[in-house]
Amino acid sequence: MPSIAYFGPEGTFTEQAARALAPDADLLPMPTIPDAVAAVRAGRTDLACVPVENSIEGAVSATMDSLAADLLTTDTATRPVVALAEHLLPIRFSVLVRPGLAAADVRTVASHPHALAQVQRWVRANLPNAEPRVAASTAAAAVGVVKGEFDAAVTAPVASRHYELDVLATGVADESDAITRFLLLSRPTAPPAPTGADRTSVILVVSHRPGELAAVLAELATRGLNLTRIESRPLRDRFGEYRFYLDLDGHIGEQRVADALAALRRRSQHVLFLGSYPKAEGVAAAVESPFRDSDYADSAAWVTAIARGENV
Amino acid sequence: MPSIAYFGPEGTFTEQAARALAPDADLLPMPTIPDAVAAVRAGRTDLACVPVENSIEGAVSATMDSLAADLLTTDTATRPVVALAEHLLPIRFSVLVRPGLAAADVRTVASHPHALAQVQRWVRANLPNAEPRVAASTAAAAVGVVKGEFDAAVTAPVASRHYELDVLATGVADESDAITRFLLLSRPTAPPAPTGADRTSVILVVSHRPGELAAVLAELATRGLNLTRIESRPLRDRFGEYRFYLDLDGHIGEQRVADALAALRRRSQHVLFLGSYPKAEGVAAAVESPFRDSDYADSAAWVTAIARGENV
Known part of the structure; x- marks a missing residue:
């Protein structure tokens, strides 16, 4: 039976989300969000469940900072984590x-x-x-x-x-539309198979030259990738410097996403892959030309051919 | 003597910021952040002081939502507000x-x-x-x-x-680097004169087609404008839809900024100008070619000339 750390104590909304995301897991409440993330990083639990965003309060800063810890430390013992799934919980x-x-x-x-x-x-x-x-x-x-x-x-x-x-x-609930989004975290592992309605999450640090972020987003736009969320957070010790959290539609198993991630890696000072996982509210949609895997395969084959002198 | 509404009660950090931003003003504590913003909107006070961002907690959601209220209502009685100044307060x-x-x-x-x-x-x-x-x-x-x-x-x-x-x-304070940024708000008025180290703030809603935000940021990048902050917030009733808060270096009195704002107006579904005001921590820096007002004046004169048939 897998074990799952969650932001406790017992009886909170995060416990409800943890039960929904990992019904068979052994539940271990943790006193803070960083403690829950640290438990899965260090291998003390198999999984962790943390709130990431609320439709009224916005991003959960403690989670954002805990996920970015890899970027902020030189401690090689800090092991990365990825999201395997998300859960939307109406707050009633x-x-x-x-x-x-x-x-x-x-x-x-x-x-x-x-x-x-x-x-x-x-x-x-x-x-x-x-x-x-x-x-x-x-x-x-x-x-x-x-x-x-x-x-x-x-x-x-x-x-x-x-x-x-x-x-x-x-x-x-006074407002019936309050929803919190939770992530199921694990140590790096092969992502769940693409469903056609997936989300990919990354954190990146870009330099402060004007236009650097625009260039990063253009890498996504030219590959037909829809950005569903962007959030800047000041780097803790340096007020005025920022890192960015991006959520985009698509799965690393798709060529357009893999290709975009490689471009972010070339362009950014740091880029941290937080996983590709099914969207909780998603409807599968076909990818259109020129962004299909077949388009990438055709164009790669063409480049290989002309490089060999086989102009076609 | 001007009056200033602030997020009270008496004795909070926001009172300290209000005293720093408007030393001669009559201080009026309000029970919530929306109440403080509403007071200045409705003309019940001349000014308001609200926290906008903290280096540890991130954006202050209640302030972000109150500032964006113009975008969310069809109530024409909702009058816009602009920022005249900002204040950085170390949290000790x-x-x-x-x-x-x-x-x-x-x-x-x-x-x-x-x-x-x-x-x-x-x-x-x-x-x-x-x-x-x-x-x-x-x-x-x-x-x-x-x-x-x-x-x-x-x-x-x-x-x-x-x-x-x-x-x-x-x-x-356990961490000596916690800082909160506060804004001084008023009803729309001519912005304070450019200092060479200014910030311009806007809120915008862009459509969800892939690449729309990239196109908006490219409008800033091509004018040499540095983005110092970007934040997405879900629209309250529509989880998954977002508006964007942007802070950029520069003043609407500069041609490159005015030109970029006009481009955002053309490109966005909605754009709300939140003011140009001196940066609290800024150092004045010269704008370089091709982004100077003189570059804009030269190029405009050239276009006028060729349109008249006076090719030069």
């Missing part, structure tokens, strides 16, 4: 209370500040006598209810597995 | 305690979770008997100490102006 909360407590009797409702912000209107309408209380995580709020510190906790649905509390409500 | 904390309390007697130390994370090592070394407690903000932690809920609070230095507490330590 459960409200847990002490057994038997009615909504009208809830005086305090605790959660992580981000979670409280996402259920404000629901709390005003449904727990009219409750005051908000801040907890370190959604799961810590549930622990606080068990201990009698709070009357109610706003948590991930999976928290009800871990704490003997009543579920007062479930599917709670 | 003060530790405030109840008057007379010694470090060894501190049993609980409270702050916002981000602040607690940034002083973890200092707390272990200097407050060996203290347990961390989560508060909604650094200023809320100080209020908690005043009320006797906690022994110590990790706060912005300016908090000591507002609360009658002892300053146990100041300049506290």
Whole structure:
């Protein structure tokens, strides 16, 4: 049975994502995101599950920085990781209370500040006598209810597995469109087979000459590759210097993607391959001329022929 | 005396930045970042001060979304805002305690979770008997100490102006390089004069055809404009669709920048000008050929001449 490290504690949305991404794995909660990534890097677990992006909060900085650690260290013991899969989780909360407590009797409702912000209107309408209380995580709020510190906790649905509390409500969210994207990480291994709806992720550092990033993106554009995400992050010690996270449609098993990655390698100071994996929301689409593998095979054969003097 | 809305409460780092950016202004704390931006949009204040980027946490999503509100609404009452200045604030904390309390007697130390994370090592070394407690903000932690809920609070230095507490330590930070960038916002007005070390900020929405962003960046590159930051944010209701925040070196008063902005206007579905303003850390540098205003004047004169039949 494989083991999977995830950003804990038990009972969080990341646990839900880890269960969805690796249903048979042994779950190991870690205190921080860097700890979860470090566990799989060092081989202490087979897999890791971390949040990478939220439709409301944006990129998860701790994950971005942990994935880029290879670029920031000279420590050769830091081993790379790749993504094998992604999972989209709609963020809907459960409200847990002490057994038997009615909504009208809830005086305090605790959660992580981000979670409280996402259920404000629901709390005003449904727990009219409750005051908000801040907890370190959604799961810590549930622990606080068990201990009698709070009357109610706003948590991930999976928290009800871990704490003997009543579920007062479930599917709670002021905005129904909040989604978090999670990645399943492993040490480098052959990527999953192309599905026709895949994503390839890379991190790169480009020099600061004007136009360097434009040149990198032109390498993708000329190969018909659609960029689905670009994010710049300051390099920690050097405010004003940046590295870039790119997600693009396609799989390294396709010639146009392999060819583009080789071009990024020539052009960038550093480029880190974070994997090719199926898109969670993708629909397979045919690649069109001149970007098909057959186009690449034909053109390569032609170049080989003319180099031999066989002009055709 | 101008008025300035800022992301409060009193005693936060944003108050410090607001005092630095508008020393003579009347300070009005607002409960959220969107409230501060809305105050200046609606004309309830002359100015606003909001955090835009942190060297450790990355972009401040609430600010990015508030600045882009013009793109997301069809409400014509939403008036645009521009940045007039920026301020870089090193993030170093003060530790405030109840008057007379010694470090060894501190049993609980409270702050916002981000602040607690940034002083973890200092707390272990200097407050060996203290347990961390989560508060909604650094200023809320100080209020908690005043009320006797906690022994110590990790706060912005300016908090000591507002609360009658002892300053146990100041300049506290595990990593000495944490910096937050703040913007001074106003309703649209003529930008401050070019200094030779300026930044121009825009938000744009480009279509999803492969290569569209590459084409936009090529418009900047061919004019010698250095991109200092690029950030993609999903559009709230449409996960997978993105808008882009760009910071580039230069001032709209320079021909190369004005010309590039006109090209972005032609190429993008939407483009929102967020201002040209002096860089906080900038050193003035001469623009070189062929990107000088004189190069633009010469080439425009030549085109005018040949169009008249005066080939030269």
